[in-house]
């Protein structure tokens with residue numbers, strides 16, 4: 097579970113996050129929408145324990161990320177927009193390497209299975225990552241988190257630059273992870289993808305959560321209109 101309570105964060109006197117209260121339950125996918133500079137990455141960086149809030153509390157599964165970041169990071173799978181992998185290793189070798197770094201030793205068939213579950217076609221498991229598309233690298237990134245038994249997934253702009261098929265595959269995978277009990281927060285500019293994949297949506301503007309709603313309560317067009325209204329006011 098993710099919890100932010102009355103969180104504020106400023107950089108050199110400029111407020112990036114103002115009094116943010118946000119919860120994402122186990123099994124839920126929350127989409128954080130907002131323009132450039134709204135505070136989405138700052139929120140994710142506080143959840144990762146890379147930034148400390150000036151005030152308020154940030155918890156992952158009831159553990160404070162500010163004081164126990166090593167512990168909370170073990171619970172988190174972080175998927176940045178561009179997943180960083182070793183290009184001259186295969187997907188399988190990358191997964192093996194990152195699992196070993198985390199102290200996990202899996203058999204080849206277990207590693208293959210994680211990649212397959214995360215949607216990477218069997219025939220490319222042993223191909224060098226340098227030839228992978230962005231979507232394929234993302235699947236390996238998610239497989240690494242999955243193999244590490246992440247409880248919480250944080251995704252920053254996951255759908256950006258993906259073609260519609262890859263983007264749809266990502267949605268299916270995230271819903272599957274949530275159905276297995278993962279807590280997922282994704283920051284995005286993609287109103288339509290967020291509505292399609294997330295149970296709940298938060299709109300951030302200048303570091304303030306100006307709206308929270310359930311995806312089922314709005315059509316894509318209504319969400320777009322609402323979002324634009326907030327951005328223009």
Ligand SMILES: Nc1ncnc2c1ncn2[C@@H]1O[C@H](COP(=O)(O)OP(=O)(O)OP(=O)(O)O)[C@@H](O)[C@H]1O
Nearest residue numbers: 107108111112130131132133134135136137138139
């Ligand atoms: N390390 C930093 N030093 C100074 N200012 C920062 C730093 N990180 C973020 N900011 C500022 O905090 C505010 C929020 O930035 P943040 O990167 O969280 O927004 P964002 O919603 O992720 O934007 P984008 O969609 O462009 O990634 C912005 O005004 C940004 O300039």
